[in-house]
Amino acid sequence: MSKVIVGYFIYGPDNGGIFLDGAPSDLFCPKCGLLLSSGENYAPENLHTGRIYPFSFTNDNRPICSSEFVSTALTSDPDGVSFVGVSKDKDLFLVSPRRKVTLDYARRKTIFANKCNLCGHYAEIAGASPGFIKDASTIDPNGFYRTDVSFGSGKAQAPAVITGTRLKEIIDVKGFLGVYFKPIFLE
Numbered sequence: 001m002s003k004v005i006v007g008y009f010i011y012g013p014d015n016g017g018i019f020l021d022g023a024p025s026d027l028f029c030p031k032c033g034l035l036l037s038s039g040e041n042y043a044p045e046n047l048h049t050g051r052i053y054p055f056s057f058t059n060d061n062r063p064i065c066s067s068e069f070v071s072t073a074l075t076s077d078p079d080g081v082s083f084v085g086v087s088k089d090k091d092l093f094l095v096s097p098r099r100k101v102t103l104d105y106a107r108r109k110t111i112f113a114n115k116c117n118l119c120g121h122y123a124e125i126a127g128a129s130p131g132f133i134k135d136a137s138t139i140d141p142n143g144f145y146r147t148d149v150s151f152g153s154g155k156a157q158a159p160a161v162i163t164g165t166r167l168k169e170i171i172d173v174k175g176f177l178g179v180y181f182k183p184i185f186l187e
C-alpha cells in the first residue's frame with residue numbers, strides 16, 4: 001500500500017537569532033520558565049540574526065522569512081498566513097500561519113514529558129516528523145498551517161510549520177537556500 005502525502009513540515013537553516021531574547025519576563029511561567037499562552041503572539045521589534053535567508057529559523061525555532069518568501073507565500077495562500085516585521089532595518093518577517101492543525105500524536109508516538117503543575121505546559125515535546133493525519137481535507141493543498149502543539153524543549157518550543165502539497169511545490173521551485181520538507185501522511 002502506498003502512503004498518501006497530504007502535506008509537509010517545512011524546515012530551514014538556523015539564522016542564529018534568538019526570538020525570545022528580550023521578551024518581558026511576565027510572558028513566562030514563574031515556575032518552569034516556559035512561554036505562557038499569553039505570550040504566544042509576542043514578536044521582537046528588532047531581531048538580531050547572524051545571516052539573512054529567504055526562509056530560516058531562529059535558534060529557538062521561530063520561522064523567519066524575507067520579503068521574497070512573503071511574495072511567494074501570498075500568491076498561494078493570501079488569507080491563511082500573516083507576516084510580522086521583526087526588524088527595523090533588515091528584511092525579516094515572522095511567518096505566522098493562522099490555522100492550527102491537530103496531527104495524530106498517538107500514531108506518531110509523540111512524547112509529552114515533564115508537565116508543569118502551574119502553567120500546564122510540557123517542558124519536552126518530542127517527535128513531530130513524519131506526521132500522520134486522519135482527515136486529508138484538513139490541509140488545503142495551497143495552505144499554510146501550524147501545529148497545535150509546540151515541539152521542542154523549554155524556551156525553544158514552537159509550533160511546527162506545515163504547507164499543503166501544492167504550496168510545497170511552489171516553494172520548491174524557488175530553490176530557497178537550505179529549505180527542505182518532511183511528509184505528513186494520511187493514515
Ligand SMILES: [Zn+2]
Pocket residue numbers: 029030031032033034116117118119120121
Ligand atoms: Zn510552568
